[in-house]
Amino acid sequence: MGVSRFLNGFVSGTVCSAFAFIFYNRFTIDMTDEKYTFRKLHAKEAPRLRAVDSGTALKLRGSEILKYGIPDRGLDARLYENHVLCYDQAKKTPIWVAEHITKADLKGPANRRNCNFNIDPTLDPFFTSHVSDYKGSGWSRGHMAPAGDNKYSQDAMEETFYYTNIVPQDVNNNGGFWNRLEMYCRDLTDKFSEVRVISGPLMLPVQEEEGTKKFVKYEVIGNSSVAVPTHLFKVIAAESPQTPGSPVAVGAFIVPNKPIEGSAQLVEYEVKLEELEKSAGIYFLPQLPASKRVDLCSVDSCKLIPQETLELFFITRKLENAETLQRLESAWKDLDRRSLIPDDYMISIYKKKKESLMNK
């Protein structure tokens, strides 16, 4: 009786039928998904769940239990111009953000100076974080899909400034080690025609004292209680598919969300993909069998550009963009402050700029 009443309800009403659609599809996925091969392996142990003839009864019971819908923890994937992400409605940060980087994406006129951090207009406002959560928190707004991977399109770059793509990140880490890791991913396009990167936050437990209990502890900031990750991860999958049969170079990295020494090497943060997957509770590359993978750091040096080079690059940019003599001199003094030695190119920029500013 309850069942037939329920099915009646399904037939009328657009909201209900939308739900029926989702419901049917999700359970179809549940039952037939090729990915879940363990279901087949264990079919004998769980005959009740897998038996084809009991499928319909189970679905009806499921519909009865979930009369008011499948509890909604958000979409599995949110699609943007040049990235895809899954959002954590509880932590108010992304869970993972996926990109596909080619040389073509890295060239173009898009400029981050024209971008502003924004609430994602496609996200339910009930679950968003806000600028006010970050303000005064001591944490910077860290992009998971970096702005710099979207030089080809101002629109795509702007979408990386949505809060759905942002986590609270240590400011030094954000501008330092993590920045260099992002540059490394871009530089991989010199060697591989396609580079896929999945980035996200992680909460890892620590043992407070030897032999004692393990705890996960993380700060939450602002009225929205945005979760500050203890670590950040990147999964890199690089390949040149025009060479048939060549494996995909895969590296998984876990980086603590804190300042990291300029001398640190990327390989120190490499972990087995499976280790990261177990902690995160996510299979990151479900359709790429282990047999088709090769360790990235065995086919590439996994060397980041030196911290010094990065700093020299930033100072050069400051010199080039200085609009007053005062700013020019301040940028020049940065070299001393950081014990950096300018090369001939920098010296020539400094001299030319000084001359032109003095003649103004």
Added chain:
Amino acid sequence: MGVSRFLNGFVSGTVCSAFAFIFYNRFTIDMTDEKYTFRKLHAKEAPRLRAVDSGTALKLRGSEILKYGIPDRGLDARLYENHVLCYDQAKKTPIWVAEHITKADLKGPANRRNCNFNIDPTLDPFFTSHVSDYKGSGWSRGHMAPAGDNKYSQDAMEETFYYTNIVPQDVNNNGGFWNRLEMYCRDLTDKFSEVRVISGPLMLPVQEEEGTKKFVKYEVIGNSSVAVPTHLFKVIAAESPQTPGSPVAVGAFIVPNKPIEGSAQLVEYEVKLEELEKSAGIYFLPQLPASKRVDLCSVDSCKLIPQETLELFFITRKLENAETLQRLESAWKDLDRRSLIPDDYMISIYKKKKESLMNK
């Protein structure tokens, strides 16, 4: 080029086409789901994402980014004989467990003494918790769908002993306040013909000192790092749909995962559904509009059976089941230890049992 190669790949191979199926469906859900009305509201602000003519291009780009599949955080809903749940592959506990309780489910021969805790044969073993995680941890194995809601079927009851339905729970809370809350849900079937309950763990932040930062801190146990929730929640939706137009009585409760005084009242733990939803990041009843809800504790007393009654009930059962004089006397002394006063029924059970055991 990359796109056409990719689409080619899709056509051949069952694994790939299974993925294509999911991929297509998920993004179809993304684009058309009636539930996400905010998408329509914000259509003007995000024309690129919503424009129908750009849909195909976006999907193709999405397929390219996610060439190796949508990162897989597990199914949205796992279907069992008499409950449905969503599992947290990172925390190794359920996220939510949904039930539909009627009087019929509560009668029958199923017995929890014949049940054992088991690994869920339908879960990927990579993400399961194990008996060894709980052993010696100091935490009990707390059912989210209670065994006692499945008296009608031994099979259904056994499935509640799968680790997918279990969280590390304070033992006193498990056998005390939480137990009484579960009984309350069952007793609601006296008043309402259909009772739906969604239960699960929660991680709530605390401010360590006034005016300081807020932190979420929780223990993880065992080699699998099973997350010990700081709190547990229950959403109750009770109705008698045979009375047309009557609202659904909804109550949301958050209970700390620690011992709770016998004198505590359920209403002390009631919260607004929206408050729980914001913390959990889940819409629990996405298809039940607020206008069709009424506060459960305004139409029902929300009174749990007294802790004393529960203890008297357990001691009565011990008296009835005692197989030796020693056990009988020990159960009888429990009354003194807990300052409980036996009623005439208990006294008569004790006397009869004593006589029969002495005559053995």
